[in-house]
Amino acid sequence: MINFKELANEYKTPLYIYDFDYMTSQYNKLKEAFKGRKSLLAYAVKSNSNLSVVKHFADLGSGADCVSIGEVRRAFLAGIPSYKIIFSGVGKSDDEIQEAILKDILYINVESEAELKRVALIAKELDKVCRISIRVNPNIDPKTHPYISTGLHDNKFGVDLNSAKRMYIFANNSEHLDPVGIHFHIGSQLTKLEPIREAAEIVADLVRSLSTINIELKFFDVGGGLGVEYDKEVTIEPYDYAQAILGTLTSLDLTVICEPGRFLTANAGYFLTKVLYEKQNAEKKFVVVDGAMNDLLRPALYNAYHKIEAITKSTSEERLVDIVGPVCESGDFFAKNYSLPELEHNDLLVIHSAGAYGFGMGSNYNTRARSAEVAVEKGASRLIRKRETFEDLIALELEFLQS
Numbered sequence: 151m152i153n154f155k156e157l158a159n160e161y162k163t164p165l166y167i168y169d170f171d172y173m174t175s176q177y178n179k180l181k182e183a184f185k186g187r188k189s190l191l192a193y194a195v196k197s198n199s200n201l202s203v204v205k206h207f208a209d210l211g212s213g214a215d216c217v218s219i220g221e222v223r224r225a226f227l228a229g230i231p232s233y234k235i236i237f238s239g240v241g242k243s244d245d246e247i248q249e250a251i252l253k254d255i256l257y258i259n260v261e262s263e264a265e266l267k268r269v270a271l272i273a274k275e276l277d278k279v280c281r282i283s284i285r286v287n288p289n290i291d292p293k294t295h296p297y298i299s300t301g302l303h304d305n306k307f308g309v310d311l312n313s314a315k316r317m318y319i320f321a322n323n324s325e326h327l328d329p330v331g332i333h334f335h336i337g338s339q340l341t342k343l344e345p346i347r348e349a350a351e352i353v354a355d356l357v358r359s360l361s362t363i364n365i366e367l368k369f370f371d372v373g374g375g376l377g378v379e380y381d382k383e384v385t386i387e388p389y390d391y392a393q394a395i396l397g398t399l400t401s402l403d404l405t406v407i408c409e410p411g412r413f414l415t416a417n418a419g420y421f422l423t424k425v426l427y428e429k430q431n432a433e434k435k436f437v438v439v440d441g442a443m444n445d446l447l448r449p450a451l452y453n454a455y456h457k458i459e460a461i462t463k464s465t466s467e468e469r470l471v472d473i474v475g476p477v478c479e480s481g482d483f484f485a486k487n488y489s490l491p492e493l494e495h496n497d498l499l500v501i502h503s504a505g506a507y508g509f510g511m512g513s514n515y516n517t518r519a520r521s522a523e524v525a526v527e528k529g530a531s532r533l534i535r536k537r538e539t540f541e542d543l544i545a546l547e548l549e550f551l552q553s
């Protein structure tokens with residue numbers, strides 16, 4: 151059990167807290183599910199990019215799925231070896247491609263024909279051979295939130311099957327490209343197995359058809375997207391997930407790569423915030439807290455649900471309240487019509503499932519300093535990111551202030 155009161159006293163609020171032991175157990179569960187097959191879990195760094203978090207997964211043997219060169223640099227700093235690093239993303243700049251090639255990472259996930267040509271050109275200029283994988287869009291509806299659905303033809307991600315085939319032929323004929331993998335990622339917070347299995351089947355068929363023209367791939371990259379329980383969702387068991395994927399790969403000798411983010415970090419994280427006041431308007435009761443949408447954007451961005459727990463002496467009956475932050479936006483809320491007891495100044499609220507897409511989506515909007523981050527591991531806590539100060543926020547502007 152995490153002692154939130156003690157952590158609030160020691161590190162102040164608002165505060166992000168990550169249970170590293172939970173991350174370990176999630177990692178092991180998923181890794182175990184692929185037992186007996188060549189597999190690599192490449193942690194999706196964007197879900198929580200704190201260096202100590204990435205290092206924690208590096209120590210467990212994880213690779214990294216990165217969506218910017220900044221994330222690639224984080225992966226290196228955290229000790230993930232180059233041969234376990236993947237660079238994905240729908241738009242990569244020339245500088246990013248160049249650096250990825252020079253760092254000799256496992257492969258670049260290419261998302262368009264134009265990008266494939268850029269990568270070939272840059273590899274040629276550097277006199278290198280770049281390993282690539284192509285992100286295929288299998289046109290499968292993952293049945294998740296439209297903002298986090300990525301595998302339909304009207305999404306910006308990946309290429310259709312016919313273009314993919316053309317691109318593999320182009321890559322295979324290029325002296326500077328080495329097509330080693332195939333990739334798909336149909337969405338996030340997936341709770342249904344069938345769309346994943348269907349996508350895997352479609353992509354595995356493409357691998358077979360490439361094999362008939364002597365293009366032999368090594369890596370079958372199924373992306374991330376495994377859903378987690380925020381509320382009462384019924385989620386996919388790692389074992390069933392692995393079996394569904396492996397079932398599509400009969401007669402194929404491929405290393406399965408999986409890029410979990412949320413599954414490893416979401417329920418390891420808590421966002422701790424303090425009650426400032428209660429406020430009654432004509433129609434509504436509000437609880438105003440010291441954390442805000444600049445700390446945890448998911449409710450504002452996706453209307454996402456987070457379980458919220460009050461740490462209070464109050465024994466009053468629960469009533470429905472809106473839990474809101476101090477930012478000047480009506481979207482600045484953590485929950486609406488949420489049932490909580492009466493709260494006092496300095497009572498704590500624990501916002502659950504905040505370990506993925508929490509801190510990383512934060513900003514300094516309203517000149518609010520970002521929270522500190524704390525790791526809890528084997529009963530001890532330690533700071534893994536300092537709370538920002540006002541001086542940090544203005545550091546890049548101050549020298550230009552004219553008198």
Ligand SMILES: *Cc1c(COP(=O)(O)O)cnc(C)c1O
Pocket residue numbers: 194196197215217238239335337338339373374375376409410411412413506
């Ligand atoms: C975001 C992303 C992931 C991780 O998604 P989760 O839902 O957090 O597991 C994996 N791969 C790619 C390419 C992504 O864009």
